[in-house]
Amino acid sequence: MIIRLEPRGEPPRWLSPLLTIAAVIVALLVGAVVLAFVGGDPVKAYLHIVKAAFGDVGVLSDTLVKATPLILTGLACALAFRMRLWNIGAEGQFLLGAWGASAVVLFPLLPAGTPSFVVIPVMMVAGALAGALWGVIPGVLRARLGVNEIITTLMLNYVALAWIQFWVFGPWSEGGFQQTAPFPKEAWLPRLTDFAKTVPAFSGLTTHLGLVFALVAAAALSIAVSRTRWGYEMRLIGDNARAARYAGIDIARYVIVVFAISGALAGLAGMSEVGGVVHRLQDRISPGYGFTAIIIAYLARLGPWRVVLASILFGALILAGREIQPSGVPAMIQGVILFCLIAAEALVRYRIVIGRRAPSAA
């Protein structure tokens, strides 16, 4: 008996989503085996994850809070990946975005007491611009000099982290701690709980305006990729850059623009996190959103709305991580999901043939 991989002709349309779902299920099963191996009860653990993430309106709201930066960074990665630009730097762009938004409040760029409806848009622009700048650097290097963007984006993450640390340990440090002073209320993104006076049911819900940014961004990207000339040109570059050049498309310009938008989205995620959740800049502002975003973009097969769904799933895993012991389990499941996804990719193009060699017919 032999097992071999044989190329498929044309994979059916349903195959790829099916394999994605199968990959997630397999990952959960692998997770269950590991849980059982270390003496846990996998069924109980998973039920607990579900309850901790979706059990009631309160935790669902928390899940969405966790999902918000993931959606924005996930979109950032998905957009770049569509053009086969491997932006591994959403983490750094996120940090720069958080820094840019903080700068508005902490330098301060606006006088104290400026009303919310001015401060927040300025923070958004500052965060997006800072993130975009962090994206444009590798974009220009790649477009003009052919420098590998994987290396540059990855390395810039560390630069961004060092940059944040410089500010929170130094000029912006609050009494020597590695964090800044809290932002004034005007710089806080409105949360549902802020409207509890008019809608009592919102009391205690921390879902904030950032989620709206994320959903608007998903909608805008979804329209852009499928309904605009820009989306068509991106499709062409992503599938065959030589054909795109042949069609007269200025690829270098696209590389830079896409890196800028990708960075701006990740930067907006950073802004949303400092403005909506943390309300100050601190050393450990991101638990690795920009890296998780890579897995999310992959899991979503680069579809904007699917990024939203995948982000909620990962938001739930992160949230539940605080609840279950050992808390490394959700991180492990994330890793196994990525692993299974990559393995499943092979099955889209090949099928497994198990059997004896074809018998000789007389």
Next chain:
Amino acid sequence: MTSAPIDQATIPLAIEAVGIIKSFPGVLANDHVDFDVRAGEIHALLGENGAGKSTLMNVLAGLYQPDSGHVRVDGRDVAFRSPRDAIAAGIGMVHQHFTLVPSQTVAENVLLGLDRPRFRLDLRQTEKEVGHLAAEIGLRVDPGARVWQLSVGEQQRVEIIKMLFHGARVLILDEPTAVLAPQEIADLFATLRSMVAAGRSVVFISHKLGEVLAIADRLTVMRGGRVTAAGIDPRSVTRADLARLMVGRPVLEALQRTAVEPGRVVLSVEGVSADNDRGLPALRDASLQVRAGEIVGIAAVAGNGQSELAQVITGLRTCTGRVVVDGRDIAAQPARQAIDSGVAHVPEDRAGVGSAPNLSLVDNLILRRFRHPPVARGAFFDTRAARAKADELRGAYAISAPTIDAPARILSGGNLQRLILAREIDSAPTLLVAVQPTRGLDVGAIEGVHQLLLDLRAKGTAVLLISEELDELLALADRILVMYEGQVAAEFPAPSSADVDAIGLHMTGGEGAA
């Protein structure tokens, strides 16, 4: 199915394939195919694209395992699991796309894939052996040369030597002449003759009838996965018979060629020089003109600057000198300039440059229209208008595909070429640069492409046709320019078949004649 005359039946069979069935999802590529090769013969395998020739040969060469049927080599049943098994049994295949390592020497490439040397690499010794083997069959190759320095014809010789060095007694050549100049073809044929004289066998895959009739001892024709003529004597058939066996209907190359008075100069290339991908000079001060309503053919052996010429004109390669299209110098400008000046381009590399393989037919068919209404509506992309255009072109140019949403990669070579031609011709170009527009196409499809080019000429379009098929150039071109080492070496103002030898001589840099 094979009905060999009795007097020849005693010649031992080197390979015998019986009842080969091989299917791929949706396609029965080989349907009960019988095929045999005698020791010491050149057996030509003819057929259109998709006829199943390559599948059959890949079965013999160990790349595919048949679903059913069996293969005997020298009378013994064999079951190849890989090309390694096949070569061990003495069957070697030279593919259309060479599998050489460009940065290594000829001798190193020949050693590749062998289990020897076990430890110490004695390249001198190998070079000597390779040299002997080459001399034996009359191939000129320097075993110490690096592969990237070799011409395509020389690389092919390396592939052949490699297979022989690995012990091949049956050599399968997949469309070996597609990349060769007339003189090189003659050399190849001489080599093949001396190989079979020494008792080896050759399977020669082709769709060029003239060639096959010139070289083959026996012929097998395939169509739609079946054998339509098995092991027949080439002296017993005519070209028309073979064309009918291949296509399944009579083929007449009756082109509608109207007299067109050439108009204004549309393209003027003036003193253009450019480098190739390796940074070596490919075009050296080349100049030429193409007028409206005129087909100018470029004849050249691969690698003499003709590909770079097309890229320079279409804005895909930077250059010095002037490239004037309708009075506008577009030299060294981005491709967009050429497109906006009305230059259409049927590129040499259809899958790699001319199409986006994973995108739909719709996306591929509007590659030249997406900037303009009705497909573009401001920044938006009108999917409905794009689909309407795609539907129209699919119908008008008979592109056969399940739907217009199918990805371009599923199209056969001929259909993909029709798609590209449809798109380029539909853009109503003032100049069409067509590079190898019929390479790899079958007889029926070639006829269609030729007619499309002539229709375009009749409409007053200037056509620059770069082709390695001299027959094609002679049939279509109003003038033929021969390129050699990046320059226009000769011009034939009213080419006829009498010029073939002179053209061939110029293609290989020969002086005198003409």
